[in-house]
Amino acid sequence: MSVAAPTVLIEDPHFYLDDPWPTFEWMRREQPFYYYEPLDTFVLTRHADIHAVTRRPSEFVSSRGLFLNDVKYQAQAGGELLTDSFFPKGGEQVGTTDPPRHQELRRVIAPAFSARALERMRGTLTEVVRDLVRGIGSGEVVDWIPSASVVPIIAATHLIGLPDTDVKRVQHWSDELEKLGADLTFDELRAAATEFQSLQRYIIESIEAKKQNPGGEDLLTVLLEAELDQKKVSEANVVMFAMTMMAAGSDTTRAARRAGPSTGPAPRPVAEAPR
Numbered sequence: 001m002s003v004a005a006p007t008v009l010i011e012d013p014h015f016y017l018d019d020p021w022p023t024f025e026w027m028r029r030e031q032p033f034y035y036y037e038p039l040d041t042f043v044l045t046r047h048a049d050i051h052a053v054t055r056r057p058s059e060f061v062s063s064r065g066l067f068l069n070d071v072k073y074q075a076q077a078g079g080e081l082l083t084d085s086f087f088p089k090g091g092e093q094v095g096t097t098d099p100p101r102h103q104e105l106r107r108v109i110a111p112a113f114s115a116r117a118l119e120r121m122r123g124t125l126t127e128v129v130r131d132l133v134r135g136i137g138s139g140e141v142v143d144w145i146p147s148a149s150v151v152p153i154i155a156a157t158h159l160i161g162l163p164d165t166d167v168k169r170v171q172h173w174s175d176e177l178e179k180l181g182a183d184l185t186f187d188e189l190r191a192a193a194t195e196f197q198s199l200q201r202y203i204i205e206s207i208e209a210k211k212q213n214p215g216g217e218d219l220l221t222v223l224l225e226a227e228l229d230q231k232k233v234s235e236a237n238v239v240m241f242a243m244t245m246m247a248a249g250s251d252t253t254r255a256a257r258r259a260g261p262s263t264g265p266a267p268r269p270v271a272e273a274p275r
Contacts, residue, residue, distance in 0.1 A: 010036055010043060011068045013183045039071045063098050073186045085193040086180055088200055091240030108226040108233060109219060109241060112159065117217040121158055128154055160242050161218025162206055170246065173199045177247045203242045207235065219245055 006023045009015045015023075027034050027045045034043040044050050053060045070081045087093065094105045111117070132147050153171045157163070162170060176199075179192040210220045223238045 005030070008034065008036065008043075010041075011039060011072055011183075039068070041066075041071060057098050061098050062096050062102070065096055067181055069181065069184075069189060073189070076186045082186075082189055082193075083180065085190070086196050087243060088236040088239045090234065090236035092237055093240055093244060095244065104228065105237075108228050109222060111226075112217060112219040112222040114217065120217070121155060124158060125151060125155055156246050159219055160206075160245055161210060161216060161220035166202075169202070173202075174246055177243075199243065200239055203239045204235065206242075207238055 006026055008023060008027070024045055027043065032044065032046045032049055034045065035041075036043055044053065066081070067083050070077075070083050073082050092101070092105060094102065094109075097105060128151060132151075136142055150167065150171065153167055153174060154164075156174070157167055157170050173196075176192055176195055179189065184192070207220060207224070210224055214221060214224070219241060220238065223233045223241060226233050228234075228237065
């Protein structure tokens, strides 16, 4: 007996919040290459198929990938990608480039992720977490998420090479970055893109400050000293790398912390955690 096709709304956040797993199971079983007509796109749901796609970059290219909002608002954007308005013109996003360019971009940032650089960051973050834990009184019940969420923001500022005093500003822009894939109207996304102009100006100011005080193993310093295509890395690419690291270094980590015990070990009272 055939089973009626469930309702699939891939651009609607409520679809993912309202128990999508039976729908995903139906898609894997009945239509693993599901064609979603409203956005003229395909949805893959089987691990083996997704894995096969990632192994064929010449056919399934990252450079032509789209955010759902790009597709949703392509008519209103006048033929331009809405996502592009968030980032500097001419900047290359490492996550949306294909081989061999992808490897070339990763090469220039690799020194910022050396074992020595990350070991130094671990020491800094260990002290940050210890200070957070020490600030909780014995037997006190607290909402840990607001406190824990600042840790990846601090990690991002150190990784990029931004001043410690700017953590609040970085957190604001990190929150704004989440709007890129959010369920917002076209006008709301345009407003968010305008807000990002201030972030780009801030990063450019930070680049100029680094030029006056060079040194270190942070991302901005590494990029200012690196070469790409036999010349210095362009300002647009430096800004793009910094924005990308701000998103990757904070959003994913904070999301993982919010996910709770279903994605990892069960939480323990702070009093039982190692100090």
